Amino acid sequence: MTTLFIKNMVCNRCIMVVQNELDKLGLAVKNIKLGEITLAKELTFNEKEVLEEALDPLGFQIIDDKKCRIIEKIKNIIIELVHHQDNDAKTNLSDVLSSQLHHDYNYLSNLFSDIEGTTIEKYFIAQKIEKVKELLVYDELSLSEIAFRLNYSSVAYLSNQFKKVTGLSPSHFKQIGEDKRKPLDEVK
Structure with missing residues (x-):
């Protein structure tokens, strides 16, 4: 399991948009809420990079700091x-x-x-x-x-x-x- 923190998730519509991107990438979600996603498994470096590239044009960013x-x-x-x-x-x-x-x-x-x-x-x-x-x-x-x-x-x-x-x-x-x-x- 891994938890990712996402910048700019501020409403239920944001949750739906991010969920849709995760589904497109075939990433199994255990839980999703404002600013936070819990995935069923750890992401590889490449999976994380692909997710970042999918989220960025939508105005979302993974927060590592x-x-x-x-x-x-x-x-x-x-x-x-x-x-x-x-x-x-x-x-x-x-x-x-x-x-x-x-x-x-x-x-x-x-x-x-x-x-x-x-x-x-x-x-x-x-x-x-x-x-x-x-x-x-x-x-x-x-x-x-x-x-x-x-x-x-x-x-x-x-x-x-x-x-x-x-x-x-x-x-x-x-x-x-x-x-x-x-x-x-x-x-x-």
Whole structure:
């Protein structure tokens, strides 16, 4: 068995695309989730090279560096928290990251800042703002429902943070529409 860490796997569609490439190459998968593939057997050097060549044009990369793997795991945990879970419970991001990655939060925070050039908190906020954009475009929830769903303390706090990040108020963004949204792997 071998585990590979893959950069830019940020959604279920990414998982399907990577799974499809693995199937085309005849590589048996035991488990696949955001940023991580567990294969049934060890890859030969040539198999790994062929897989890298298949994934690269699709925007994915195999991560060999341990620190880069940690960064990718941090990003995937945040993406999972913001985009794929209904956060009814208030969660402390530093506690979640520390417990899931088995590292002190200060270490994770410093590593993330050094490699990404931004803080974990800013990355988390950027992901939340992308989720707010998505929910505004869908036009199914009120701003107060969006604030509640994403654990903002108030609509005013969400609006202020949204304007600080995007330069637009949520209502102005809603008028402009979807062309201002970013793909999740481009959110910084």
